[in-house]
Amino acid sequence: MGIFDPDWHEVSALVTNIQRFSVNDGPGIRTTVFLKGCNLRCCWCHNPECIDMHPQIQFDDVVCQKCDLCSASCPNGAMRSCGNIDQTKCVLCGCCVKICPYDALSIVGEWKTSSELLETMKKDRPYYQESGGGVTISGGEPLLQLDFLHNFLPKLKQENFHVALDTAGCVPFSSLEYAACFADLFLFDVKAFSSEIHKKYTGADNAVILENLRRLSSLGTEIWVRIPIIAGINDTGDEIAAIARFLSEIPGIAQVELLPFHDYGVKKYQSIGKPYLLRGDPHPSEDFMLTAKRICSSFCLPLR
Ligand code: SF4
Numbered sequence: 001m002g003i004f005d006p007d008w009h010e011v012s013a014l015v016t017n018i019q020r021f022s023v024n025d026g027p028g029i030r031t032t033v034f035l036k037g038c039n040l041r042c043c044w045c046h047n048p049e050c051i052d053m054h055p056q057i058q059f060d061d062v063v064c065q066k067c068d069l070c071s072a073s074c075p076n077g078a079m080r081s082c083g084n085i086d087q088t089k090c091v092l093c094g095c096c097v098k099i100c101p102y103d104a105l106s107i108v109g110e111w112k113t114s115s116e117l118l119e120t121m122k123k124d125r126p127y128y129q130e131s132g133g134g135v136t137i138s139g140g141e142p143l144l145q146l147d148f149l150h151n152f153l154p155k156l157k158q159e160n161f162h163v164a165l166d167t168a169g170c171v172p173f174s175s176l177e178y179a180a181c182f183a184d185l186f187l188f189d190v191k192a193f194s195s196e197i198h199k200k201y202t203g204a205d206n207a208v209i210l211e212n213l214r215r216l217s218s219l220g221t222e223i224w225v226r227i228p229i230i231a232g233i234n235d236t237g238d239e240i241a242a243i244a245r246f247l248s249e250i251p252g253i254a255q256v257e258l259l260p261f262h263d264y265g266v267k268k269y270q271s272i273g274k275p276y277l278l279r280g281d282p283h284p285s286e287d288f289m290l291t292a293k294r295i296c297s298s299f300c301l302p303l304r
Pocket residue numbers: 057073074075076077078079085089090091092093094095096097
């Protein structure tokens with residue numbers, strides 16, 4: 001049995017969502033698996049349910065009819081009233097989820113074996129073949145579930161799927177190096193060049209991230225860089241120019257995409273009882289997006 005023999009055991013991942021027919025996470029039509037758990041705390045995160053590395057109760061206040069059956073059913077006093085959960089007391093017994101007549105409550109974060117995930121992907125194979133698509137592993141930070149990836153990535157390659165890995169790069173380089181043995185593409189986020197900005201708004205220094213990107217490029221796997229543009233955080237000409245200059249010095253970056261802030265994730269904070277900390281209007285102006293594109297073009301970056 002070789003070290004990369006994918007059949008030697010079965011490992012599970014904590015998954016928040018499997019998005020089939022995705023067209024935004026790499027080439028073609030893709031199946032994107034979102035793994036739960038992240039070591040950054042980007043205050044604009046649009047997938048806050050992917051941050052904590054444990055399952056959580058999620059509450060939909062739009063469909064809730066305020067019947068209060070959930071709080072009556074909670075054996076631990078964690079459900080204070082209609083969907084108002086004290087996460088510190090919740091033991092995820094699921095009683096409230098079962099009793100809610102309107103499906104306003106759910107558990108986000110489910111353990112899935114690599115074989116279970118693979119079954120979904122096999123069903124989607126015709127779409128990959130038609131479109132040049134494949135599988136994207138996203139998060140959260142997927143490289144935090146390395147035991148699972150050790151088991152899953154070889155299986156994906158055995159199936160001959162195109163594999164993309166979406167990372168923020170704040171991991172030991174050895175994790176990226178391992179993933180590069182199997183991934184065809186990295187989607188690599190660069191959120192700021194200034195370490196001050198990065199630390200203030202993501203909770204972590206970016207030195208290791210930038211160095212990881214530089215080292216990753218030397219391994220030859222295709223890299224697409226994605227830069228979120230958040231007003232009041234990194235929407236200055238100086239910051240974008242610093243990122244663009246850095247990227248222009250790295251060979252082998254096949255694509256750079258500027259992603260303006262969107263607010264699809266804002267409601268999700270409330271649904272899992274997390275405070276939303278971003279203040280003001282984080283949408284960058286159209287003028288600034290054009291400026292940012294011009295700056296990137298002036299450094300000859302391959303803009304999408
Ligand atoms: S999952 Fe169980 S402990 Fe948690 S809020 Fe619901 S009923 Fe209470």
